[in-house]
Amino acid sequence: MTQVIVLNGGSSSGKSGIVRCLQAVLPDPWLALGTDTLVEAMPASMQTSDGGIEFASDGEVVVGPEFRTLEAAWLEGVAAMARAGARVIVDEVFLGGADSQRRWRKALGELPVLWVGVRCDGAVATGREVARGDRIIGMAASQAEAVHRDVEYDLEVDTAHAESMECARSIAAHVN
Numbered sequence: 001m002t003q004v005i006v007l008n009g010g011s012s013s014g015k016s017g018i019v020r021c022l023q024a025v026l027p028d029p030w031l032a033l034g035t036d037t038l039v040e041a042m043p044a045s046m047q048t049s050d051g052g053i054e055f056a057s058d059g060e061v062v063v064g065p066e067f068r069t070l071e072a073a074w075l076e077g078v079a080a081m082a083r084a085g086a087r088v089i090v091d092e093v094f095l096g097g098a099d100s101q102r103r104w105r106k107a108l109g110e111l112p113v114l115w116v117g118v119r120c121d122g123a124v125a126t127g128r129e130v131a132r133g134d135r136i137i138g139m140a141a142s143q144a145e146a147v148h149r150d151v152e153y154d155l156e157v158d159t160a161h162a163e164s165m166e167c168a169r170s171i172a173a174h175v176n
Contacts, residue, residue: 002175003082003111005030006090006104008151009118010143011059011135012128014159014167015091018118021168022089026175031081034091038074046070059138061095075107082111097149116171117148117156124160 005022007015019032039053046052051066063071082088094100101115120128125140155174157167 001112002087002114004078004088004090004108004113005116005171005175006092006113007116007118007171008092008094008101008147008153009120009159010093010122010125010140010145010147012125012132012140013118013120013144014128014164015118017164018157018159018167018171019089019091021165022171025165025168025172026087028087030087030089032089032091033078035093036091038071042067042070055136055139057136059136059140059142061093061139061143063095072103072107075103079107079109079111082108093143094147094151095143097147098151100147101151114155114171114174115151115153117151117153118167119148119156119158119160120144121160 007018009015015034019034023030023032042052046067047054049064049066051064053064053067054062056062078088078090092100092104122141122144125144129135129137129140155171157170159167
């Protein structure tokens, strides 16, 4: 039985909308957790130190060793919730591509995971980024392909060609 669904995609690719739709269509309750939750939980000082996380004016995201330490604890915590019986949807941005997936695989261990790539053409994601008004312009374009580099998926969806609910239904069909 699938215990964790990991959605990986760049900024403004549509992951959050898919998560909300998944929570609506899946028969059991699923927790929604993501990298934004982690960043919001960190002290503001983590966004002003070299060791934390930096959002450059061109959209580049740089993470330091203090961020990695907290991220490792976060991954273990999410895995512990799943091992304790919670079903979890993770809304993630694999800034390091396959290296990011390896960190999640290590933390999740033997848990049954559905790995989902959320793709979106960079130009479409950039349009969403501009319309949202709460993102650094350039982040969507820089992440659109990079987050998928050498990542292995069970399923991929493309939000440039399908609405969130359609993507969620496709994902839900693979959940057992």
